[in-house]
Every structure is written in structure tokens, then in C-alpha cells.
Amino acid sequence: xxxxxxxxxxxxxxxxxxxxxxxxxxxxxxxxxxxxxxxxxxxxxxxxxxxxxxxxxxxxxxxxxxxxxxxxxxxxxxxxxxxxxxxxxxxxxxxxxxxxxxxxxxxxxxxxxxxxxxxxxxxxxxxxxxxxxxxxxxxxxxxxxxxxxxxxxxxxxxxxxxxxxxxxxxxxxxxxxxxxxxxxxxxxxxxxxxxxxxxxxxxxxxxxxxxxxxxxxxxxxxxxxxxxxxxxxxxxxxxxxxxxxxxxxxxxxxxxxxxxxxxxxxxxxxxxxxxxxxxxxxxxxxxxxxxxxxxxxxxxxxxxxxxxxxxxxxxxxxxxxxxxxxxxxxxxxxxxxxxxxxxxxxxxxxxxxxxxxxxxxxxxxxxxxxxxxxxxxxxxxxxxxxxxxxxxxxxxxxxxxxxxxxxxxxxxxxxxxxxxx
Numbered sequence: 001x002x003x004x005x006x007x008x009x010x011x012x013x014x015x016x017x018x019x020x021x022x023x024x025x026x027x028x029x030x031x032x033x034x035x036x037x038x039x040x041x042x043x044x045x046x047x048x049x050x051x052x053x054x055x056x057x058x059x060x061x062x063x064x065x066x067x068x069x070x071x072x073x074x075x076x077x078x079x080x081x082x083x084x085x086x087x088x089x090x091x092x093x094x095x096x097x098x099x100x101x102x103x104x105x106x107x108x109x110x111x112x113x114x115x116x117x118x119x120x121x122x123x124x125x126x127x128x129x130x131x132x133x134x135x136x137x138x139x140x141x142x143x144x145x146x147x148x149x150x151x152x153x154x155x156x157x158x159x160x161x162x163x164x165x166x167x168x169x170x171x172x173x174x175x176x177x178x179x180x181x182x183x184x185x186x187x188x189x190x191x192x193x194x195x196x197x198x199x200x201x202x203x204x205x206x207x208x209x210x211x212x213x214x215x216x217x218x219x220x221x222x223x224x225x226x227x228x229x230x231x232x233x234x235x236x237x238x239x240x241x242x243x244x245x246x247x248x249x250x251x252x253x254x255x256x257x258x259x260x261x262x263x264x265x266x267x268x269x270x271x272x273x274x275x276x277x278x279x280x281x282x283x284x285x286x287x288x289x290x291x292x293x294x295x296x297x298x299x300x301x302x303x304x305x306x307x308x309x310x311x312x313x314x315x316x317x318x319x320x321x322x323x324x325x326x327x328x329x330x331x332x333x334x335x336x337x338x339x340x341x342x343x344x345x346x347x348x349x350x351x352x353x354x355x356x357x358x359x360x361x362x363x364x365x366x367x368x369x370x371x372x373x374x375x376x377x378x379x380x381x382x383x384x385x386x387x388x389x390x391x392x393x394x395x396x397x398x399x400x401x402x403x404x405x406x407x408x409x410x411x412x413x414x415x416x417x418x419x420x421x
Contacts, residue, residue: 092111092162094117094163095111096110096124096155096164098153099183101173101181101294101295101298101299102175102176102295103145103147103174104142105146105170106141106143107124107132107141107142108139108186109122109124110186114183116138116139116140117139117161119137120134120158121133122134122139122155122156122158123155123156124153124154126152127154148173149172150172151169151172153167153168153170154168176295179351180298180306180348180351184299184303185303185306187263188264188306188307190264190267191264194257195259198257198259199257199258199259200255201324202320202323203322203324203326205382207362207382207383208383209385211386212384212385213400214400214402214404216245216405216414217414217416219416222420223417224247224248224416224418225246225416225417226246226248226249226315226414226417227241227246227248227403228250228251228412229249229412229413231266234268234409235409236272236407237406237407238407240406241406242280242281244407249272249284250286250380251286252266252287253273253285253287253307253308254266254288254304255287255288255290256288256289257290258324258327259328261292263300263303265303269285269307273285273308273311277311277312282421283313284316284318284357286359287300287304287317287319290328292329292337293337293341294344297345297348298344298345300345301344305317305348305354313354315421316356316377316419317349317356317357318356318357318378318380319345319359321341321342321358321369322359338368338369339370339373342369342377346358346374355378356377357378357379358374359380359382359398360382361382362381362383362390365390365392379393379394379395380394380396381394381396381397381398383398383399395418396415396416396419397416398414398415399414399415399416400414
């Protein structure tokens with residue numbers, strides 16, 4: 001709703017409330033006006049007289065013209081009417097939420113419910129550096145490449161809104177601290193907010209040969225059979241899944257859009273994790289990354305932690321690093337940068353109290369990552385053949401994407417865990 005239209009709507013609603021209030025008083029006071037009770041000493045009856053000014057009723061004094069406020073030019077002016085001023089105050093008051101991960105600032109302009117205000121061209125000013133504009137009108141202004149230190153940030157006035165008075169002191173961090181961003185929930189989108197077909201474009205693993213096994217395997221006592229799922233599996237009957245012998249599920253909680261970089265929650269995440277836990281299936285989670293630097297990796301980890309806090313997570317929290325069809329925003333990262341992204345994600349997850357891991361195919365571990373730098377985390381290998389030929393160390397193995405499990409319509413990834421829990 002346009003801010004001016006919203007303001008007029010609020011004022012109109014307030015007017016109706018005031019008029020109704022006065023009308024109720026009038027109806028409840030429909031008695032002849034009397035002075036304060038006076039008892040005639042002779043007859044012991046109450047005498048009625050006209051008051052000198054106004055009307056006095058049993059419930060107090062009011063004016064004798066109930067429609068007078070309609071002719072008051074200042075009644076609908078919030079600056080002249082304290083009642084409307086207080087009513088409108090919470091509707092258009094803005095606040096700033098400012099965070100820094102490494103030599104940057106993310107400034108979120110939020111309303112009284114801490115929701116980013118969209119559709120407006122906000123300007124903020126950094127003292128000594130000038131003004132910055134919310135170019136895409138999403139309520140968020142990102143400023144990168146800032147020297148570490150203290151800054152004063154202020155929101156420029158905008159018609160229809162109350163902005164914070166003065167400026168806010170913020171500190172730009174010199175180095176990534178791998179700590180969860182507490183207000184990350186403000187950045188999380190749903191698929192209704194984006195073009196999901198373009199953004200959710202993880203590439204199917206092609207590291208396989210004709211020895212791939214698609215059936216549920218009979219395993220030794222040291223190996224555990226599980227699955228990983230996302231929105232692509234649709235509705236799942238988790239009791240049937242558990243009865244089929246599946247002991248754990250790694251559930252996708254979200255992804256970063258491969259085009260815009262938006263943080264998006266998997267539409268089936270909540271349904272899947274609640275269903276799995278209710279059926280007695282242990283759970284872990286994974287997130288499909290398209291982060292291009294450590295700052296974005298910390299954002300992704302922060303999103304995951306914010307989504308899983310209320311659940312019993314026994315298996316690791318994985319970053320899923322794979323291609324997005326060649327056109328993804330992170331597809332062309334060099335080995336060093338991609339490894340730093342995975343490490344930053346995992347460090348942040350560990351600092352939040354969870355076990356962290358990395359998911360990739362054999363080809364990616366061999367050519368797109370410095371795997372030796374990541375082996376302190378749980379390594380989840382995707383390689384579709386009867387026996388992996390990957391030479392590195394791994395604790396989980398996704399051995400097919402063509403599996404079939406009771407309770408799931410269509411194919412599902414099958415995994416073997418050697419983690420021992």
C-alpha cells in the first residue's frame with residue numbers, strides 16, 4: 001500500500017473510532033441533563049435545573065455538540081492531535097539494524113515489527129563518506145570494502161515515515177569472526193518471493209558408471225542406511241520410510257539463489273524435518289551454496305542455524321557445493337575461494353554448537369576444492385558406482401540418486417554413513 005494512502009486509511013479508521021466512542025457515550029447517557037444532585041429539604045425530591053455551561057451527566061461532562069470534531073481543521077492533523085499522533089507513531093516509525101562481518105556493513109531499514117520496508121528509495125549517510133541508496137528498494141543497503149573502525153550511520157528523512165533521530169554508532173569488523181548473524185531471518189525468502197525455476201538450479205552429480213547400485217543395500221553393523229531429501233521428493237510418508245529401514249535423513253533446509261544470491265528456505269523443510277523426527281528418523285541438514293566469499297558463507301550458515309534451532313539435530317550440518325549448470329554465480333570460483341567458503345560455513349556452524357560437514361562429488365573434491373584443508377569436517381562423498389574410487393577420507397557416501405524407498409514417490413538419493421551414530 002502506498003505510504004500516503006496508508007496514512008489516510010489510518011486517519012479515517014481513527015476518526016471512525018473516535019466518532020463511535022462519542023456516540024456510545026451519547027447513547028449511554030440519554031437522560032435529561034441535571035445539575036449535581038440537590039435534595040429539596042421539604043419534598044425530598046431531586047430538582048432539575050439547566051447547567052450554566054455544557055451538559056452534566058452521571059458519567060461526566062461532555063460538550064453539547066457531538067459533531068464538533070468534524071469541523072475542527074486540526075483534529076485530523078497528527079501534529080496537532082496527540083491521539084492520532086500516538087496512533088500513527090507505531091505505524092510509520094523506522095529503525096536501523098546494522099551488522100558487519102568483515103570490512104562491510106549491512107543496513108536493514110525495518111518497521112515496528114522488525115520487517116524490512118520495501119518499495120521505498122531510502123538513503124543512509126555514513127559520516128565522512130557520503131550517502132548510500134537502497135537501489136533495489138528491498139529495505140537493505142549493503143556497503144562493502146570499508147576500512148575497519150567506528151562509523152556513524154543515519155537514515156535520511158522520507159515523507160510518510162518517522163526516522164531515528166540522530167545517528168547510530170557502528171563498528172566495522174576487520175576480520176570474519178565466523179559467528180551467527182542473529183538478525184539473518186530478515187533476509188530469508190520463500191519461493192513465492194523469487195523465480196524458483198531460475199534460482200534453484202543445482203546440477204545433478206555425473207560422477208558415475210554402469211556399476212551404480214540403486215537398491216537398498218545390506219550393510220554391516222558399522223554402516224547405516226539413510227536418504228537425503230528436498231522439495232523434489234514432494235510429500236513423504238515418513239512412517240513408511242522408517243519401516244523400510246531408513247535410519248536417518250539429511251534434509252535440505254534451503255539454498256542460495258544461483259542468479260540473484262537470495263537466501264531461500266526449502267518449501268518442504270519444516271514439513272520434512274517434523275515428519276522425520278515424529279517417525280523416529282534421525283536428521284541432519286544441508287544447504288546448497290552459491291556463496292562467492294566468506295561473508296556470504298557466514299550468512300548461509302547463519303540462515304541454517306536460525307532454521308534448525310528448535311529441532312533435535314543428530315547428524316551434521318552440511319554445505320552442499322556443486323555446480324549450477326555452468327551459469328551459477330559461484331560456478332567459476334577458484335579452488336582457494338571455494339575452499340574458504342566451505343571452511344567459513346563450517347566454522348560458523350561449529351561455533352553455533354553443531355557438527356559441520358562438506359558435500360561434493362569425487363570430481364569436485366579432486367579438482368575444485370583443497371580437500372586436505374577440509375578433512376577436519378565430515379566429508380560426504382557423492383560417487384555413483386558400486387565401490388568408490390575416491391582416494392581421500394570420507395565418512396558418508398551417497399551411492400545413487402536413483403534409489404526407491406517406500407513412502408516416497410519417485411527417485412531419492414541413498415546414503416551410507418560410517419559415523420557410528
